[in-house]
Amino acid sequence: MTGGTRSDVLIIGGGIMGASAAFFLRQRGKSVTLIERGLIGQQASGTNFGNVRRQGRFLPQLPLANRSRAIWGRLNELLGEDAEFLPSGHLRLAYTEEMAGRIEQYGRDARPYGLELEMLSGNVLRDRFPFLGPEIRAGSYSPLDGHANPRLAAPAFGRAAKRAGAEIVERAEVLTVEQEGGSFRAETADGRVFRAEQMLITAGAWGSRLSQQFGEPVPLVVHGPQMAVTEPVPYGLEPVLGIATTIPEEIIYLRQVKRGNIVFGGGIRGPASAETLRAYVKPENTLGQLSQITRIVPALRRLNVIRVWSGIESYLPDDIPIMGPSARIPGLHYAFGFCGHGFQLGPGVGDVMAELIATGQTSTPIEPFTIARFANSTTNQPGGHP
Amino acid sequence: MAEPRIIIVGAGPAGVRAAEALVAAGVRPVLLDEGQRDGGQIYRRQPEGFSRTPEQLYGTEAGRAIALHRSFERLKPQIDYRPRHLAWNVADGVVHTISEGKPGQFAYDALIIAAGATDRLLPVKGWQHAGVYSLGGAQIALKAQACAIGRKVVFLGTGPLLQLVALQYHKAGAEVVALLDTSPFPRQVMALPKLAARPGMLLKGLRIVGGLMASGMAIHRGVTPVEIHGEAEAGVTGVSVRLASGEIRRFDCDAVGLGYHLRPEAQLADLARCAFTFDARTRQFWPEIDADGRSSVPGIYLAGDGVRTQGADGAEISGALAACAALEDLGRSVPDAPRAALRAKARVMERFREGIAEAYPWPAGLAADLPDEAILCRCEGITVGELREAAKEKGADEVNRAKALTRVGMGRCQGRYCGHAGAEIVAAATGMPLEAVGRLRGQAPVKPLAIAAGEVQP
Numbered sequence: 001m002t003g004g005t006r007s008d009v010l011i012i013g014g015g016i017m018g019a020s021a022a023f024f025l026r027q028r029g030k031s032v033t034l035i036e037r038g039l040i041g042q043q044a045s046g047t048n049f050g051n052v053r054r055q056g057r058f059l060p061q062l063p064l065a066n067r068s069r070a071i072w073g074r075l076n077e078l079l080g081e082d083a084e085f086l087p088s089g090h091l092r093l094a095y096t097e098e099m100a101g102r103i104e105q106y107g108r109d110a111r112p113y114g115l116e117l118e119m120l121s122g123n124v125l126r127d128r129f130p131f132l133g134p135e136i137r138a139g140s141y142s143p144l145d146g147h148a149n150p151r152l153a154a155p156a157f158g159r160a161a162k163r164a165g166a167e168i169v170e171r172a173e174v175l176t177v178e179q180e181g182g183s184f185r186a187e188t189a190d191g192r193v194f195r196a197e198q199m200l201i202t203a204g205a206w207g208s209r210l211s212q213q214f215g216e217p218v219p220l221v222v223h224g225p226q227m228a229v230t231e232p233v234p235y236g237l238e239p240v241l242g243i244a245t246t247i248p249e250e251i252i253y254l255r256q257v258k259r260g261n262i263v264f265g266g267g268i269r270g271p272a273s274a275e276t277l278r279a280y281v282k283p284e285n286t287l288g289q290l291s292q293i294t295r296i297v298p299a300l301r302r303l304n305v306i307r308v309w310s311g312i313e314s315y316l317p318d319d320i321p322i323m324g325p326s327a328r329i330p331g332l333h334y335a336f337g338f339c340g341h342g343f344q345l346g347p348g349v350g351d352v353m354a355e356l357i358a359t360g361q362t363s364t365p366i367e368p369f370t371i372a373r374f375a376n377s378t379t380n381q382p383g384g385h386p
Numbered sequence: 387m388a389e390p391r392i393i394i395v396g397a398g399p400a401g402v403r404a405a406e407a408l409v410a411a412g413v414r415p416v417l418l419d420e421g422q423r424d425g426g427q428i429y430r431r432q433p434e435g436f437s438r439t440p441e442q443l444y445g446t447e448a449g450r451a452i453a454l455h456r457s458f459e460r461l462k463p464q465i466d467y468r469p470r471h472l473a474w475n476v477a478d479g480v481v482h483t484i485s486e487g488k489p490g491q492f493a494y495d496a497l498i499i500a501a502g503a504t505d506r507l508l509p510v511k512g513w514q515h516a517g518v519y520s521l522g523g524a525q526i527a528l529k530a531q532a533c534a535i536g537r538k539v540v541f542l543g544t545g546p547l548l549q550l551v552a553l554q555y556h557k558a559g560a561e562v563v564a565l566l567d568t569s570p571f572p573r574q575v576m577a578l579p580k581l582a583a584r585p586g587m588l589l590k591g592l593r594i595v596g597g598l599m600a601s602g603m604a605i606h607r608g609v610t611p612v613e614i615h616g617e618a619e620a621g622v623t624g625v626s627v628r629l630a631s632g633e634i635r636r637f638d639c640d641a642v643g644l645g646y647h648l649r650p651e652a653q654l655a656d657l658a659r660c661a662f663t664f665d666a667r668t669r670q671f672w673p674e675i676d677a678d679g680r681s682s683v684p685g686i687y688l689a690g691d692g693v694r695t696q697g698a699d700g701a702e703i704s705g706a707l708a709a710c711a712a713l714e715d716l717g718r719s720v721p722d723a724p725r726a727a728l729r730a731k732a733r734v735m736e737r738f739r740e741g742i743a744e745a746y747p748w749p750a751g752l753a754a755d756l757p758d759e760a761i762l763c764r765c766e767g768i769t770v771g772e773l774r775e776a777a778k779e780k781g782a783d784e785v786n787r788a789k790a791l792t793r794v795g796m797g798r799c800q801g802r803y804c805g806h807a808g809a810e811i812v813a814a815a816t817g818m819p820l821e822a823v824g825r826l827r828g829q830a831p832v833k834p835l836a837i838a839a840g841e842v843q844p
Contacts, residue, residue, distance in 0.1 A: 039781075039784075039787055042787075042790075046790060151790040151791065152791065155780065155791065159780065170781075230837070231797075231798055231834060259766075280477065281829075281830065282477060282478075283474075283475040283477050283480075283482040283830065286475075286830065286831075286835070287482075287489055287839065287840055288840075289840070290835075290837050290838075290839055290840020290841075291840035291841060292840070293837060293840070294837060294838075294840065294841065300837050301836075301837050301838045301841065302837075302838070303836075303837050304834035304835060304836050304837065305831060305834065305835045305836075305837060306797065306798050306800070306831075306834050307796065307800060307829045307830075307831075308829055308830050308831070309829055
């Protein structure tokens with residue numbers, strides 16, 4: 001054994017998944033080193049919409065989302081920092097009878113998973129949420145969902161993990177990962193070597209580059225969310241709002257932060273590059289969003305957009321993440337490719353992965369997310385998508 | 387080749403001279419301008435119906451202003467002039483505009499950005515009070531609206547505009563209580579050899595100084611700003627500075643004009659993905675250009691104060707040069723002799739620009755020394771102390787990280803007014819060099835975009 005840092009668990013990638021896993025692994029007494037190419041929570045974890053939403057998710061993901069929601073509720077106490085989690089409620093809206101039927105069906109299907117949703121329509125919906133536009137026919141209200149600040153959450157996990165004894169190595173790009181004897185070895189671009197008994201790859205859009213080194217490539221592609229924010233106005237839009245639709249151009253979601261700004265996103269995804277580390281908002285997408293957002297809340301037409309942004313999110317063909325143990329190598333674990341819906345899951349993913357790594361099992365079902373489903377995949381490079 | 391599509395953004399001295407050079411070469415450019423009328427900031431034209439003379443409006447520069455306005459009137463039939471068009475974004479060879487609430491798209495083969503400059507601002511405790519204006523804002527009030535920012539005005543900061551606006555206010559009949567310049571007088575003397583590159587302009591500057599001395603207003607150089615006093619309701623009530631002698635003195639006033647020379651409006655260049663480079667002399671990042679104004683992105687040219695603060699005369703030259711570069715890159719022949727003459731003049735302008743930068747330096751130490759309780763980001767109401775804490779305690783040793791953690795630079799102005807000072811504060815708090823602390827990445831829209839624009843079908 002020659003030189004380098006050694007720990008029980010080596011985490012590659014410091015987004016919210018990696019940072020929360022580091023925190024929860026420390027709670028379970030494991031020594032942890034987390035290596036991040038840039039800064040903690042800088043990519044998808046820091047640039048997403050900030051939804052802490054369970055309704056509308058792939059149903060088998062709800063146990064994980066519920067576990068995560070419970071952690072969000074005590075996040076400040078756990079981390080000693082405020083990530084601006086606001087359990088403001090989440091309202092999923094429909095323009096058409098067909099979509100109203102679908103969200104109603106979802107409400108029935110979600111109940112066995114412990115997610116209680118309230119169906120509202122007509123005057124009841126309008127009396128309760130008078131700001132909604134005339135096109136809205138129905139809504140599904142999830143009272144315990146809400147939103148948080150993505151710019152703060154992952155860095156707060158990272159600092160809490162560090163205070164709890166994790167070694168957080170920022171600005172270090174891992175180029176090679178491999179097995180060495182019975183353990184794992186990672187080497188950074190600047191030649192530093194890290195070793196551990198177990199490894200967790202939480203490298204988001206760059207996850208496939210690492211998994212392929214262990215013979216498990218996955219068909220990951222990257223896109224940029226198209227985000228924007230208005231100038232601040234007095235706080236009044238309580239629930240997070242989102243449209244349930246099958247038309248991509250119609251997708252829009254928005255939330256008002258306590259400070260008053262309204263954050264929104266949706267529509268056609270934009271270009272992103274895992275190579276250049278850049279993602280862009282297309283001007284036509286911003287204009288498209290402006291035409292949609294006033295359909296939900298017409299009063300927003302009086303506001304101005306002050307800033308747009310994007311980030312690098314990773315997607316898989318079946319729109320669900322990779323999470324769980326490697327199908328080939330004992331001691332190796334993955335949690336990446338969260339397909340634009342990972343922020344809410346972040347704390348739960350960290351908790352579940354820590355449990356899995358520390359005990360060999362987890363009480364939360366995650367089988368649908370196994371990397372084994374891509375066992376025959378040959379695609380291994382994240383591609384840029386226009 | 388089909389008629390090349392060349393777009394100019396900005397109808398100030400750089401944009402108008404660029405248009406003139408293009409028209410001379412037989413090209414009909416699109417000229418997009420945010421203003422109601424041509425002239426830009428420096429030669430801003432008064433609204434229709436106002437009747438002040440050019441001498442009243444532009445002082446010693448009246449002749450040049452008239453010449454530029456006349457050139458523009460001659461050009462107008464030969465260009466596609468679009469006033470009241472804000473270029474809010476640029477991507478994939480298309481400039482996106484908003485005009486009277488309507489979005490528009492203009493595709494280009496070459497884009498000449500001559501977007502001008504805004505005041506380089508340095509926060510001072512109390513600068514959030516009503517009645518504090520940038521020097522540019524104070525001057526627009528006078529030029530366009532024929533009104534002053536207050537009855538008793540103090541001008542604080544440094545740079546040629548500080549002196550010019552103070553004198554313009556005095557001549558317009560406003561009571562200028564004091565001109566408080568952070569630059570010590572010897573700096574101006576030391577810069578004389580470079581300033582002598584343009585003897586005529588130096589003489590004009592000396593006349594302004596003479597006019598100020600004769601005006602009777604209090605003039606103090608080498609001051610350190612302490613506080614702008616004020617109340618939430620009444621706004622500004624006074625300014626305190628430490629004089630060069632060490633004495634703290636208060637000047638009662640009801641308005642303050644504030645500015646530390648100018649900074650390029652480089653947002654469009656940033657959105658067009660032009661490379662930026664750090665200028666150690668002025669302690670800021672600005673877009674990379676070659677001697678003719680070519681940016682790092684093929685087909686994008688940068689001219690005027692929007693890239694280097696050379697003033698109006700320099701802007702006219704750089705605008706013409708950028709047009710020549712665009713024509714040449716599109717395969718048009720450009721006569722050598724006139725261009726060589728322009729380049730020679732541009733070198734003189736650049737030497738003078740360096741002289742001005744040395745005579746009126748950005749007082750970086752003042753930013754680093756701001757008290758914790760001072761508001762840094764006026765848009766978001768973030769204090770200097772909050773930024774320092776993020777830099778020291780949360781590892782935010784880079785400005786975009788600091789922005790993510792504190793919101794500094796996230797508001798309406800996107801860091802135009804607090805960005806440079808914020809970078810100095812982060813650098814001082816972390817011990818990092820300013821260059822490593824970096825620059826705030828620009829994001830669209832260049833200026834706030836009305837959501838109602840989405841209701842209009844393009």
